[in-house]
Amino acid sequence: MVKQISRMLSAALVVVITAPKPGLAQSESETVRSLLSGRTMMVTYRDGGPIYGTYQQISVSFCPSGSYFSQGGSSRTSILENQDRRSFSDQGTWSVSELGNLVEVQYRSVSGPVTAFLVHLLPDGRIWAGTGITVVPQGPALCR
Numbered sequence: 235m236v237k238q239i240s241r242m243l244s245a246a247l248v249v250v251i252t253a254p255k256p257g258l259a260q261s262e263s264e265t266v267r268s269l270l271s272g273r274t275m276m277v278t279y280r281d282g283g284p285i286y287g288t289y290q291q292i293s294v295s296f297c298p299s300g301s302y303f304s305q306g307g308s309s310r311t312s313i314l315e316n317q318d319r320r321s322f323s324d325q326g327t328w329s330v331s332e333l334g335n336l337v338e339v340q341y342r343s344v345s346g347p348v349t350a351f352l353v354h355l356l357p358d359g360r361i362w363a364g365t366g367i368t369v370v371p372q373g374p375a376l377c378r
Contacts, residue, residue, distance in 0.1 A: 263332035270296040274372040286310065297377035302328045
């Protein structure tokens with residue numbers, strides 16, 4: 235579950251690829267924070283090989299308060315061509331900070347420890363968060 239959430243949060247940062255960079259006074263970490271805050275994103279990626287890999291779909295709501303809520307599911311085809319589907323949900327807190335030229339995204343799931351990962355900021359203002367991850371903004375965050 236922690237691996238799924240780590241991928242989910244790193245993938246969610248890809249949404250800033252098409253977003254214009256705000257004014258010069260805002261730091262890179264503030265830019266990432268403002269782009270995620272108050273939004274829901276659908277994150278999709280694949281674990282495993284091309285034939286028997288598992289597809290993951292996760293909807294993540296990043297609340298301005300610093301909490302997040304996620305729900306999603308996975309789907310894979312077995313060797314006997316049966317469909318194995320599972321659903322899951324999680325919640326916790328998220329934050330963004332700057333370490334030199336990199337942005338650190340840190341989260342604490344209610345089901346696990348604090349996890350942090352670095353995101354590489356590209357010269358054109360995009361964020362590279364990993365290969366094979368798709369993020370589609372879904373609208374405002376569904377915060378409680």
